[in-house]
Amino acid sequence: MKLELTLEQRAFRAEARAFVAAEIAPHAGRWDREEAIPADLIAKLRARGDLGSLIAPEWGGRGRDMITYGLLTEEIGRGCSSVRSLLTVHDMVAHATQRFGTKEARERFLPALARGEILGALALSEPNAGSDIGGIETTAVQDGDGWILQGRKKWTTFGQIAGLYLVFAKADSKPAAFLLERDTPGLTVTPLHGITGTRASLLAELTIDGCRVPASHLVGKVGLGISFVANYTLEQGRYSVAWGAVGLLQACLDACLEYTAGREQGGKLLAEHQLIQAMLTDMIVNARAARLLCLRAGWLRESRDPAAAAETMAAKYFAAVKASRAANDAVQIHGANGCTEEYPVGRYLRDSKVLEIIEGSTQIQQINIPRFVFPEL
């Protein structure tokens, strides 16, 4: 395996980094306090084609390769985990629709998703079903040539402004997935506030009360909603979150390198204290290791290798755990300053906790990873 980026990928990353430094990172703290990212930022992402990264050109998307996609996600995650989470959920819906959607659904939704005219959101978690996705209680009942959906969804990231939800339900006790449009009668979207991390990600609770969707909105077959659709969709989400965690880890390192190079304690710079150096070393090495795991997962995904699922899970697990550790250390290094809004590391710590929960918690990864086969072992 050649662990090198192409010239095009390097150029793309440099451009994305400059965009994030100018348009995202300086505002992320305010967006966090306001619990929303602004419409004009979404318009900028739309104009750059970042909402159509994974959608094929034939549908109006960019069809970016998995490495380029990962680099974009890292850079955005370095600036703001809430913006990164917009890409994560939107891309999951686009990815699933492209792979499992009916011809009618692809024609209707993919061009609009690619242009960012509508935003996608994943409606999987429920008040009583998080890690146990088989325990979802939302139901789907066949009604003539369509389906009637009934239930509640919670923690729907960007649910407040999404135009299209990928809803998981039980149809006669069998798992199934459906596309649900925002303006469907019976759908009520209630904002969730006071979230610990990724506060600007416009979370919502969905009340789905007798929402009728046409047969063409069924995603994959009834009975395959978890084995194929959810697993495929969550693998994409895990890949995105893994890269986002690398970005957050790098942001912690950036903040700490700057802070420790400018503050003296005990007559010398913080960076010259050995216990500080130990924490910086862990951040540096873990960022590099997490990035390599993400690159490996990306290359395997790009070549459609069956080992990609396991490697993506490993990358997400490692990157999220190490990002959480780095954010914790970053606050420690900043001392009392790290506990104020004057510095970003407090936000990083709150955001990092979310990374260990979404798209399969750290503990779910610990259950599943040993069941996979890693060819090198």
Added chain:
Amino acid sequence: MDQTQSKVKEFLSRFFKNHDLKPEEDIFALGFVNSLLAMQLVAFVEKEFGIQVGDEDLDLDNFRSIQAISSLVARKSGAGAPASA
């Protein structure tokens, strides 16, 4: 066992160490793997045999055993019987 079946068995054997998997054995019923394996099997079949698994083929029954997977490969390859090339 033809070459397709041998390749499928070799791939699946990674998940069933210390078990000599028979062509007709239901891998989902053996209890070693769960639904996480389903999409991996799709990826394996598409990459190894150069076929595209369409929506109509996405059914756990098509991936339930060495025999079922080989039959799917044969159908998608346009052959009437499991490929032996």
